[in-house]
Amino acid sequence: MADDETDVLEFSLGDGRYCIDIAHVDEIVDATEDITSIPNADANVVGVVDLRGETTTVVDPRVGLDVNGDPAGNRIVVLSEHDATGLLVDDVHEVESVTEAELDDSAASETTRGVLRRDDRFVVWVDPDALV
Structure with a gap:
């Protein structure tokens, strides 16, 4: 890979395509677990899930990106630089x-x-830092 190249993970939200630098990604998991909502949480927080015994906060990037639609994502992109936080895509x-x-x-x-x-x-x- 050349010095000026960056690997990005491409994902979708509704009809739109988005990407983040792969260096920000810890893992990608199926959103098969029920997400428990948190009363009075910030508008971008969908809730929490248990990923291998760790409570992980699930954030809806649609809020920060001003994308219309429901957070009915199928995958959670767990971020590496934010303790137990993932984006619902x-x-x-x-x-x-x-x-x-x-x-x-x-x-x-x-x-x-x-x-x-x-x-x-x-x-x-x-920029995932701006979404969480």
Whole structure:
């Protein structure tokens, strides 16, 4: 891998495609467990699940990204730099190597680094720190 390449994990929320730097990902698990809601939690917190004996907070990235739809995700992307926190996503697609030159940062925001063009679609590069 060249010095200026970064591996990103691509996932979907509704009809949109998003990605995060794979360095932020600890693991990906199926969202088969019931998520227990937490009363009076922040709007982005869906609830908690038990992952191998550890209580993991599940966050809905749709809230921070202002994406419409229900958090009916099938996968949880557990983040490595946030103690026992995961993002509830609809599906996980692939890991791809991208270069900084491919990133259009003119569309960057508080929660995103910009967009990547992939064939017939855009992939929004998300900053996971801004979502949790």
